[in-house]
Amino acid sequence: MGRYVIRRLLQMIPVFIGATFLIFLMVYALGDPVTGLFGDRAPDAATAARLRAEFNLDKPVWQQYLLYMGNIFTGDFGTAFNGRPVTELLAQAIPISFRLMLVAIVFEIVLGIVLGVVTGLRRGKAADTSVLMATLVVIAIPTFVLGTTLQFFLGVKLGWINPAVSPAAPFDELLVPGIILALVSLAYVTRLTRTSIVENARADYVRTAVAKGLPRRRVTTRHLLRNSLIPVVTYLGADIGTLMAGAIVTERIFNIQGVGYQLYEGILRQNSPTVVGFVVVLVLIFLVANLLVDLLYAVLDPRIRYA
Amino acid sequence: MRKGTRLTAAVATATAVALLATSCGSDSGGGGGGDSTVRASWGDPQNPLEPANTNEVQGGKVMDMIFRGLKRYNPETAAAEDALAESIETDDQQNFTIKIKQGWTFSDGTEVTADSFVDAWNYGANIENNQINSYFFQFIDGYADVHPEDEGAEPTADTMSGLEVVDEHTFTVRLTEPFSLWPDTLGYAAYSPLPRSFFDDHDAWLEKPVGNGPYMIDSYSRSQSMSLVGYEDYSGDDAAQNDGVELRVYTDNNTAYTDLQAGNLDVIDDIPASQLNNADADLGDRYINQPAGIIQTVSFPLYDDNWSGDDMVKVRQGLSMAINREEITGKIFADTRTPATDFTSPVLEEAGGYEPDLCGDICSYDPERAKEMIDDAGGLPGGSVTLTSNVDTGSHRQWMDAACNSINNALGDTGACTVNPVPTFADFRNQVTSDSMTGMFRSGWQMDYPLIQNFLQPLYYTDASSNDSGYSSEEFDDLVNRANSADDEDEAIDLFKQAQQVLVDDMPVIPLWYQNGTAGHSERVSDVRLNPFSVPVYTDITVS
Numbered sequence: 001m002g003r004y005v006i007r008r009l010l011q012m013i014p015v016f017i018g019a020t021f022l023i024f025l026m027v028y029a030l031g032d033p034v035t036g037l038f039g040d041r042a043p044d045a046a047t048a049a050r051l052r053a054e055f056n057l058d059k060p061v062w063q064q065y066l067l068y069m070g071n072i073f074t075g076d077f078g079t080a081f082n083g084r085p086v087t088e089l090l091a092q093a094i095p096i097s098f099r100l101m102l103v104a105i106v107f108e109i110v111l112g113i114v115l116g117v118v119t120g121l122r123r124g125k126a127a128d129t130s131v132l133m134a135t136l137v138v139i140a141i142p143t144f145v146l147g148t149t150l151q152f153f154l155g156v157k158l159g160w161i162n163p164a165v166s167p168a169a170p171f172d173e174l175l176v177p178g179i180i181l182a183l184v185s186l187a188y189v190t191r192l193t194r195t196s197i198v199e200n201a202r203a204d205y206v207r208t209a210v211a212k213g214l215p216r217r218r219v220t221t222r223h224l225l226r227n228s229l230i231p232v233v234t235y236l237g238a239d240i241g242t243l244m245a246g247a248i249v250t251e252r253i254f255n256i257q258g259v260g261y262q263l264y265e266g267i268l269r270q271n272s273p274t275v276v277g278f279v280v281v282l283v284l285i286f287l288v289a290n291l292l293v294d295l296l297y298a299v300l301d302p303r304i305r306y307a
Numbered sequence: 308m309r310k311g312t313r314l315t316a317a318v319a320t321a322t323a324v325a326l327l328a329t330s331c332g333s334d335s336g337g338g339g340g341g342d343s344t345v346r347a348s349w350g351d352p353q354n355p356l357e358p359a360n361t362n363e364v365q366g367g368k369v370m371d372m373i374f375r376g377l378k379r380y381n382p383e384t385a386a387a388e389d390a391l392a393e394s395i396e397t398d399d400q401q402n403f404t405i406k407i408k409q410g411w412t413f414s415d416g417t418e419v420t421a422d423s424f425v426d427a428w429n430y431g432a433n434i435e436n437n438q439i440n441s442y443f444f445q446f447i448d449g450y451a452d453v454h455p456e457d458e459g460a461e462p463t464a465d466t467m468s469g470l471e472v473v474d475e476h477t478f479t480v481r482l483t484e485p486f487s488l489w490p491d492t493l494g495y496a497a498y499s500p501l502p503r504s505f506f507d508d509h510d511a512w513l514e515k516p517v518g519n520g521p522y523m524i525d526s527y528s529r530s531q532s533m534s535l536v537g538y539e540d541y542s543g544d545d546a547a548q549n550d551g552v553e554l555r556v557y558t559d560n561n562t563a564y565t566d567l568q569a570g571n572l573d574v575i576d577d578i579p580a581s582q583l584n585n586a587d588a589d590l591g592d593r594y595i596n597q598p599a600g601i602i603q604t605v606s607f608p609l610y611d612d613n614w615s616g617d618d619m620v621k622v623r624q625g626l627s628m629a630i631n632r633e634e635i636t637g638k639i640f641a642d643t644r645t646p647a648t649d650f651t652s653p654v655l656e657e658a659g660g661y662e663p664d665l666c667g668d669i670c671s672y673d674p675e676r677a678k679e680m681i682d683d684a685g686g687l688p689g690g691s692v693t694l695t696s697n698v699d700t701g702s703h704r705q706w707m708d709a710a711c712n713s714i715n716n717a718l719g720d721t722g723a724c725t726v727n728p729v730p731t732f733a734d735f736r737n738q739v740t741s742d743s744m745t746g747m748f749r750s751g752w753q754m755d756y757p758l759i760q761n762f763l764q765p766l767y768y769t770d771a772s773s774n775d776s777g778y779s780s781e782e783f784d785d786l787v788n789r790a791n792s793a794d795d796e797d798e799a800i801d802l803f804k805q806a807q808q809v810l811v812d813d814m815p816v817i818p819l820w821y822q823n824g825t826a827g828h829s830e831r832v833s834d835v836r837l838n839p840f841s842v843p844v845y846t847d848i849t850v851s
Contacts, residue, residue: 035740036733037353038439039362040751041765041773042740049458050437083355083513084529092530148561156569163565164557167531255562257530268699269353270733 001298004306005291012287016280021065023279024272028061033270037081055081055273068276077280078273080266086277089262094281096169097258100250101243103171103178104185108236112186116193116232117225123198132194135187147180147253164255177254181247185239192235196228203227229300237293241286342550343850344534345832347574347843348563349554351530356516358499359431359438364753368576368842370496372535372552373414373518375543377405377424378494382838382847385600385654385757387491390543391419391500391519393476395493400485400792407476411542413502414523421478423500429453429466430506431497440497442772443755446489448481485792487799492756521547521846531556547846548834564827573832573850576843578825580702583641590827596643598653599841600754601822602762603644605694605710608744609815610777613688622687623814624669625680626747629717631672635709636820639702643825646670647818650810651762652754654839660759660800666811670818674717687723693746695727697735703749704728710819739775750775750816757839759803763787767810778815 034048034057052058055078056067068078077086119128138146154176155163165173200206201224209223210216248260259278266274297304352366361370377392389395393406411419430436432444434454444450448469453462469481482489492498500519505512515524521543522535533554537547555572557563560579566572568589578586578594586594607614607623614623632646645653649665657663668676681687694711698704704726711724718724727746729735739748752773754761764787765771769779783806790802810816824841834847 030731031734031737033733035736036731038736040736040753041362042775044442044454044456044772045458046434046454046456046460047437047439047441050434054437082351082353082530089530148565151562151565155565159569162571163569164555164562164571167528167556252559253562255557255559255566257556257558261558265351268731270731 001295001306005295008291008294012284015287016283017069019283020069020276020280023276024065024068025061027267027270027272027275028064030267030270032057033081036269055079064272068273072280077277080271080274081269086273089274090277090281093257093259093262093278094244096256097244097247097251097260099169099171100174100178100181100247100256100258101240103174104182104243105236105240107179107182108186108189108239112189113193113225113229113232115190117197117220119190120194120197120201120228121220123194128194131190135190138183138187143180143184143249144253146183147177147250150176150180151253167257169256169258174256177250177256180253181243181250185235185243188235189232192232193228196231197224200224200228226300230297233293233296233300237289237296238286240289241282244285245282344550345552345573345845345848345850346571347552347554347845348560348566348572348576349533349556351556351558354439355513357438357505357513358427358501359436359440359443359497361496362439364840364842367496367840368554369516369524369533369535370499370518371520371838371840371842372522372845373516373520373524374496374499375411375518375520376493376496376498376500377407378491379543379545380494380757380839382836382844384656385659385839387494387756387758390494392490392493395490397490400487400489400794401482403480403482403490404473405478405480408542409476411519412540413500413517413519414538414540415502415504415517417502417504419500419519420475421472422475423502424498425466425470425472425478426506427499427501428470430501432467433465434462443492443495443497446482446484446486448483450483487791487793488758488760488796491758491796492761495756521545522552525551545846548849549832549845550850552845552848567827567829570829570831573829574826574835574843574845574848575828576824576826576837576841578643578827580640583643583825586641586825586827593828593830593835595826595828595835595837596823597837598645598839599822599824599837600652600654600757600839601751601841602647602650602652603749603751603819603822604647604650604816605747605819606744606750606776606816607747608742608776609779610742611745613745618684619688620812620814621680621684623817625677625684626692626714627669627677627814627817628671628673628680629677629714630710630817630819631713632670632820633672635706635713639705639709640820643823644820645823647820650767650807650816650818651759652757652821654754655757655759655762658800659757660803660807662804662807665804665807666818669811669814672713677717678719681718687718691720691722692724693727694724694748695729695735695738695744695746696749697730697732698728699731707749742777747817748775751822754840759800759807760787760790763803763806763810764791767806767815776815778813780809780813783809783813 034051035043056064079085115131119131122128151163154161161176206224209219244259248264251258251260263278350365353363354360356366375390378387379390381388391407393408395403395405397403428444431438432441432450432453441454447467449467452464453467472478502517515527521541523538525534525536527533536551560577563575564579564582567575609615636644636646648670649662651661653661655661694707696703707726711726714724715721765773767778768787769784786802786806790799793799824837826837828835832848832850834849836844838844
């Protein structure tokens with residue numbers, strides 16, 4: 001298992017380099033960002049040239065990339081156009097997005113799996129049909145609509161929450177945004193678990209377990225559920241990255257200054273250090289989450305072994 | 308058992324990572340000061356907060372609160388009034404002697420002297436400091452030495468030869484050419500004085516800027532919030548009527564609007580476009596919609612042979628008459644824009660050179676005549692025209708669609724005008740400044756200072772910094788030159804008005820509409836209004 005982990009970690013290096021280079025190229029392809037800094041006014045050539053030099057924008061793209069990567073290894077992620085080091089932006093945004101992701105993922109795991117098991121075991125019953133309907137509704141309505149509606153009713157009409165999350169973004173303020181963020185994935189987790197449970201309920205090992213006379217509860221949790229979780233865990237693993245990077249809509253609605261917001265700003269202002277810096281961290285999160293998922297397979301299914 | 312430990316280990320690792328991540332982010336955001344603190348919406352400034360490097364409204368808000376320059380624009384009439392200036396005297400409109408009032412101090416206790424101004428202006432002009440607003444100092448003699456025009460050229464001097472300190476409270480300015488309205492430009496933030504600490508420890512100053520205005524910064528956590536308190540030893544007559552202002556950064560002004568409705572925010576100064584139709588019902592008389600010094604126009608690429616011919620004047624005027632301004636400003640902008648009838652802005656007032664109806668028929672909707680004029684001139688170049696703008700902000704996409712529809716209907720051709728959306732502002736500006744437009748494109752102007760000169764010279768003078776269409780007219784340039792060297796302001800304004808008439812005849816751009824500033828406030832505060840730059844006059848706000 002140790003060798004497997006090391007091999008996986010080594011595989012991350014080319015993925016990491018490839019991903020950062022592609023992102024760097026894409027931001028570069030958007031064009032020259034300096035003109036935008038001057039607003040509705042033609043930049044004076046001399047100042048623009050100096051700004052380009054300051055951000056290394058006057059060099060060919062491969063050289064910019066090498067300079068940038070060289071700096072990254074010394075811990076310097078560059079600066080945004082407003083003069084803030086990207087490391088500072090990272091330190092500010094990532095913990096916030098991480099907390100939001102945690103809230104969302106806990107909701108998904110707890111509620112999604114419970115609902116999935118319940119509906120899977122009562123296939124075709126009223127509970128099953130109504131939960132399925134509900135998941136369809138959640139998937140069909142855009143996050144934006146659900147988010148603003150809930151924000152308006154809870155925040156303005158009922159006054160239970162503050163519509164905007166404070167800069168510190170503690171866990172309790174992230175509850176409602178977390179639910180909104182989790183909803184769509186929650187629906188998928190429910191459906192995945194349900195399908196998996198329904199399929200495995202007819203498997204030989206479940207029949208054997210029942211025949212051995214094990215209590216129903218133990219059959220469900222130890223035998224049925226554990227084996228049914230593999231597709232769900234795969235989905236959740238990938239979802240960790242998505243929830244951190246893709247929360248832009250939720251973050252905007254609730255004024256959360258997380259990763260999605262910083263990426264959006266970076267792209268709008270065509271600031272490659274910001275965009276690449278955040279993507280680097282996100283790529284790492286994706287890679288580590290996927291590694292953890294693969295390792296969890298072995299825990300869930302004793303037939304899977306990593307030599 | 309073995310499996311159990313493995314699972315526990317995995318969970319333990321995950322929890323450890325979680326704890327590590329959360330522990331970094333738990334520093335508290337600064338809270339507001341006393342009870343009569345105004346909570347106001349804010350956006351993250353694009354550039355570091357320093358006077359000569361701030362060219363957008365969010366940073367400008369703070370500059371307006373923590374700095375006072377030689378002049379200040381009256382929030383109501385937009386007239387330039389003396390603030391720190393005791394007197395500004397000149398005989399030839401080119402050499403000025405400036406006396407500043409005694410007793411003004413920066414909030415760190417040091418005195419504002421002639422040096423505070425001269426050092427600040429030299430800093431702002433010097434190319435080595437990469438200040439975006441450097442060009443404001445271009446009228447001062449010696450600017451070319453500290454800010455050479457050519458790329459890569461090094462400055463040959465540290466200071467501008469046109470600035471000279473006479474004594475502690477007097478300095479003289481020599482301009483490169485006569486500019487009669489120059490003293491009235493001095494209310495712009497770029498001309499603010501700077502304390503010694505700015506030069507001694509620049510990084511520390513940027514962390515917490517120090518100025519001489521009615522407010523001082525109490526705490527600033529970048530891109531999150533800023534808390535300002537009234538400066539007790541402020542010497543001006545517009546001291547703060549409240550304890551302070553807490554500026555909160557909103558990433559989306561829809562959230563700010565919701566927060567206002569929920570009672571968590573007192574002032575927002577930009578009502579989101581999607582809420583404009585509800586603002587009246589939601590806020591009643593707490594909704595503010597008043598003219599600001601912003602005009603939106605559509606420019607033509609006159610550097611393109613297709614658009615520069617003599618016949619094309621008629622086509623450009625025809626296109627202007629084919630756009631139904633009334634309908635677009637009413638339906639899309641909920642009357643937060645006013646159809647434009649000249650090239651300036653109503654905030655100048657008629658005394659300042661604003662002239663309602665200057666454009667007359669040419670700027671009124673008349674589809675039949677529009678079609679006639681365009682047909683007579685030989686039709687649109689190539690049979691059709693595009694309308695280009697960035698679409699990442701504002702409601703640009705919506706009004707462009709509407710304007711094109713209006714043109715298509717007038718010409719009876721569904722393909723006459725098509726919209727060409729550009730994803731980002733920077734990309735759009737690159738295309739515009741590299742002269743690569745082939746059809747109409749959006750242009751707009753937010754005034755730097757409320758003078759008719761600012762609405763005309765930077766935009767239409769030959770090779771001026773924002774002359775995006777490449778317009779060049781000897782007659783126009785001549786009138787502007789004469790206006791700048793006129794003996795008194797009335798004469799200058801009169802000449803600028805004549806110059807404006809030349810624009811109507813040549814129509815290098817189509818005036819679309821004057822933009823209003825919008826704002827809303829809670830029941831907790833009163834006396835909220837916007838200045839001509841569409842920034843709330845924070846000092847006047849009272850908290851009940």
